[in-house]
Amino acid sequence: MAVFLVINIFFLLGLFVVIHFDYMMTLWKAAGIVFSLSVFALGYKGILQREIFYTDETKSIDVPVVTTQIKPDQLLIGRLVTYMTEKKSYLDSELTLSSLAKDINMSRSQLSQLINDGLGENFYDFVNKYRVEEVKRLMTDPQAKNFNLLGIALEAGFKSKSTFNLIFKRFTGLTPTEYRKNLSS
Numbered sequence: 001m002a003v004f005l006v007i008n009i010f011f012l013l014g015l016f017v018v019i020h021f022d023y024m025m026t027l028w029k030a031a032g033i034v035f036s037l038s039v040f041a042l043g044y045k046g047i048l049q050r051e052i053f054y055t056d057e058t059k060s061i062d063v064p065v066v067t068t069q070i071k072p073d074q075l076l077i078g079r080l081v082t083y084m085t086e087k088k089s090y091l092d093s094e095l096t097l098s099s100l101a102k103d104i105n106m107s108r109s110q111l112s113q114l115i116n117d118g119l120g121e122n123f124y125d126f127v128n129k130y131r132v133e134e135v136k137r138l139m140t141d142p143q144a145k146n147f148n149l150l151g152i153a154l155e156a157g158f159k160s161k162s163t164f165n166l167i168f169k170r171f172t173g174l175t176p177t178e179y180r181k182n183l184s185s
Helices: 002-020 025-047 072-087 097-103 108-119 123-140 149-155 161-172 176-184
Strands: none
Touching: 002 025, 072 108, 097 108, 108 123, 123 149, 123 161, 123 176, 149 161, 149 176, 161 176
């Protein structure tokens, strides 16, 4: 900050000299360049300071460490997985991170962090994994044997055939048609 203050004082003095003495244009240009570079340098230095953007909440809370066999994250993951299997919210093609967080009484950021850190996947992969399993189940369900692949995909919560084909192949290694053929043989 001291360097920035000195540069600002230099800039203001240079501005005063240029206003009152016309022959000092080079000083004006030099002051402008130095001021611009200093603003850039201080901005760059500020961006590099991670503690400004990220706070470490564990430093501010002095809670004694209690060792248990089940971590709180594991309990939350269990609650999330139980909710997904019982309520089958993944069948809703309009499911969002915010709506799921609201349904299970968590904040959006808490749920996102739980899925990312606790399960090692993003929200869309997490939901699509359930949808692919539902498609597999529907392919073997006698009541859905007359459904075409698009009907099964829509029943499982997918919005479009192209998305369904792409995600199904990514999770199973086979196209939906190939997978269905393997089931019937």
